Amino acid sequence: MRKEKNTVLMINPPIYDVQYWAYWNQPHGLLKLATMLKEKFNCNVLLLDCMETNERRKVKKKKIPNNYKNPIRDKWCYGITPDEVRKILLKYKEDKAQPDEVWITSIMTYWWESTRDIVEIVCEVLPNAIIRLGGIYPTLCPEHALKNIPAFSEIIKGEELFKRLESKGIGYGNNTIVCGEVPEASDLKTDLSLYTSSETNLNPHTDYTVRYAILSASRGCPYNCSYCAQKKINGPGRPRFRPAEDVVEEILEKHRIFNINQFAFYEDNLLFYKENFCRILKKLIISGVRFELYAPEGVEPRALDLETLQLMKKVGFQKIYLPLETVNPDTYKKWNRRHTGLDHFNEALSLCSKVGFSLRNQDVNAFVLFGVPGENLEEVISTILYASSAVGSVIPMLFTPVPGSTIYQEYETYLTEILGYELHDLNGKLYPFMKFNGITPSEYNDLERLMMALNTRVRGTSFDIFGRSDVSVEFRRLLLNNFVYV
Numbered sequence: 001m002r003k004e005k006n007t008v009l010m011i012n013p014p015i016y017d018v019q020y021w022a023y024w025n026q027p028h029g030l031l032k033l034a035t036m037l038k039e040k041f042n043c044n045v046l047l048l049d050c051m052e053t054n055e056r057r058k059v060k061k062k063k064i065p066n067n068y069k070n071p072i073r074d075k076w077c078y079g080i081t082p083d084e085v086r087k088i089l090l091k092y093k094e095d096k097a098q099p100d101e102v103w104i105t106s107i108m109t110y111w112w113e114s115t116r117d118i119v120e121i122v123c124e125v126l127p128n129a130i131i132r133l134g135g136i137y138p139t140l141c142p143e144h145a146l147k148n149i150p151a152f153s154e155i156i157k158g159e160e161l162f163k164r165l166e167s168k169g170i171g172y173g174n175n176t177i178v179c180g181e182v183p184e185a186s187d188l189k190t191d192l193s194l195y196t197s198s199e200t201n202l203n204p205h206t207d208y209t210v211r212y213a214i215l216s217a218s219r220g221c222p223y224n225c226s227y228c229a230q231k232k233i234n235g236p237g238r239p240r241f242r243p244a245e246d247v248v249e250e251i252l253e254k255h256r257i258f259n260i261n262q263f264a265f266y267e268d269n270l271l272f273y274k275e276n277f278c279r280i281l282k283k284l285i286i287s288g289v290r291f292e293l294y295a296p297e298g299v300e301p302r303a304l305d306l307e308t309l310q311l312m313k314k315v316g317f318q319k320i321y322l323p324l325e326t327v328n329p330d331t332y333k334k335w336n337r338r339h340t341g342l343d344h345f346n347e348a349l350s351l352c353s354k355v356g357f358s359l360r361n362q363d364v365n366a367f368v369l370f371g372v373p374g375e376n377l378e379e380v381i382s383t384i385l386y387a388s389s390a391v392g393s394v395i396p397m398l399f400t401p402v403p404g405s406t407i408y409q410e411y412e413t414y415l416t417e418i419l420g421y422e423l424h425d426l427n428g429k430l431y432p433f434m435k436f437n438g439i440t441p442s443e444y445n446d447l448e449r450l451m452m453a454l455n456t457r458v459r460g461t462s463f464d465i466f467g468r469s470d471v472s473v474e475f476r477r478l479l480l481n482n483f484v485y486v
Contacts, residue, residue: 006170007044008037009099009129009202010194013118014050014079015111018429022059022078024264024296025051028214029135030105031190033182038191040162040184041170046099047194048088048202050080050118055207069425070432072441080203082117088202089125100171101130106137106145109403110427116149123151130171134158134178139233140404142179144423151175158182181234186219187242189250192258212262213254217247217280221269226336227372229404230268239272244279248287255289261316264294271303281311291316298323298367301348302340309355320357321395322348324366327383334374336406349390360392360461370447371399373411373433380447388454389466396451398428411436 012027027049037043053059059079066075080088102122106115115137122131131151138145142155156164158180164173192210194200201208220239221230254260271277284291293312298321312320324345326332332341349364357363366387370380387394401408401415403423408415415421415432426432431444455462464472 005042005044006101007046007097007099008034008101008103008170009046009048009126010034011085011102011104011118011122012047012049012051013104013106013111013114014077014081014085015108016064016075016077016114016424017111017427018073018075020059020061020076020078022051022053023057024212024214024266024294025053025057025059026190026192026212026214027051027105027107028190028216028266029185030103031192031194032185032188033103033134034191034194035188036162036182036185037170039188041165043170045191045194046200046202048080048085049195050085050203051078052195052203052206053211054205055209055211057211067424068427068430069419069421070430070434070441072430077114080205082114082121085118086121086125088204089121092202093125098126099129101132102126103132103134106133106135108400108427109137109141110400110424112137112141112144112148112423115145119149119151130173131175132161132178133176134182136233138177139179140229140402141423142177145177152177155179181219186240187246189253190214192254196258210254210258210260212260212264213251213258214264214266215247215250216266217242217244217277218267218269218273220272222272223269223339224336224406226334226406227369227399227402229402229408232404234268239269241273241276244276244283247280248283251284251291252287252289255291261290262292262294264296266297267295268297269303270295270297270299271308272300274303274305274308278308278311281308281315284315285311293317294319296321299348300340302344304348304351306351306354309351309357313355313357319362320352320364322364322366322391323369324383324387324391325369325397326379327386328379331375331379346390359390360464361457362393362455364391365393365395366391367395367397368451369397369399371428371431371433371444373401373407373436375433375437375439377439377443377447381450384447384451384454385465388451388462389464392462392464393455394451396448398431399433400428401426401432 010030034045037045051059061076061078064075064077146152152175154174155177158178161178161182162184195210196208218241220234224231293316301322352364353359368383368387
């Protein structure tokens with residue numbers, strides 16, 4: 001006889017990386033799937049989020065063997081280690097019945113190794129559980145996952161998963177790699193209640209507190225920038241949006257239940273459906289709740305206008321992130337970003353300043369992309385200096401050649417056959433194109449140091465090298481004279 005309720009364990013694995021910023025860290029897609037399993041299949045859902053942060057929004061780290069082809073930086077395991085995951089699962093197995101299924105998410109393609117290790121441990125400790133692997137890594141590299149993680153025997157599309165579960169039920173079938181979006185979960189709310197109870201949260205270090213939420217009001221982007229793989233992740237169709245009423249309901253519900261005010265919109269193109277986004281903001285303003293809102297992925301400069309920025313300021317957006325990326329118009333064209341340029345960036349800055357987002361104190365921040373094949377130091381430094389002078393806050397974006405992107409396809413042979421790189425070697429923090437560009441690791445490190453130095457604030461603002469103050473003028477004069485006093 002079938003059990004009244006099936007149990008599904010959701011796992012967000014640790015990550016192996018050289019550096020990690022854990023401030024916004026919830027497994028957004030996995031938590032939506034948890035809602036689907038509860039609402040559509042009446043499942044008992046458990047969570048082991050190996051990347052759950054502490055009260056300071058940080059995760060622990062442990063140094064691990066460095067197997068990078070370019071071992072220029074130490075390699076770390078961030079979050080709960082695989083050995084500890086084994087102990088957690090063994091203890092759960094002793095105290096409770098084995099779950100029917102284990103669903104594992106995997107985000108960045110260059111984090112695939114920790115996913116493999118967690119899958120192996122689940123197979124060892126919970127051999128009777130069906131395993132489903134989803135996320136960006138298996139969506140972009142399903143054949144790689146099938147080849148390198150022996151537990152799996154088949155690949156299915158996301159739209160097939162729901163139908164299989166309906167026809168066969170939970171706990172039946174093969175271990176599967178799920179490639180692409182599960183449409184039935186796309187517009188659902190994330191289930192944060194899994195964090196707040198000892199009955200559902202298997203993390204032994206948790207304090208059962210939720211401090212923020214990640215949201216998505218839309219999915220997809222109409223553009224096809226050469227460095228981005230969103231078309232393969234989201235599919236070729238038109239971008240989609242959630243009705244403003246649904247998004248506002250989710251925000252207010254999470255505020256009421258978990259007493260949280262911090263929300264981050266993670267979107268492919270936040271303002272593509274600007275009218276819907278503005279309706280969200282207006283409804284939140286009417287609610288009277290004081291929020292802290294963020295869009296860490298950035299906002300397309302050309303889409304900003306005065307009314308939208310005024311609403312963002314009024315509702316509680318704390319910072320604006322703008323993709324400057326480069327000051328070279330030819331590079332914009334090469335990246336297939338003809339829809340934007342320096343004029344749009346400058347106009348966005350003017351509007352930000354007009355509504356009260358202050359420049360030079362990190363209210364407004366500019367992304368600078370570097371590590372891209374074919375770049376030179378002059379262009380990167382010019383972009384850094386321009387961003388520092390115009391904005392005062394420069395955020396380095398290290399380029400990763402993402403499988404499925406145009407740039408990856410163009411350089412795949414060079415990366416994988418000539419250099420012999422594996423997926424984990426393509427991490428942008430390891431500068432995978434440094435040999436191609438003739439730029440050394442120390443020079444790339446100096447670029448990051450330059451950005452951090454320019455960002456340094458004293459009494460609330462950063463120094464403007466190209467400013468009109470006597471100090472700025474004298475600095476430039478000395479620079480031209482090699483700092484020789486004349």
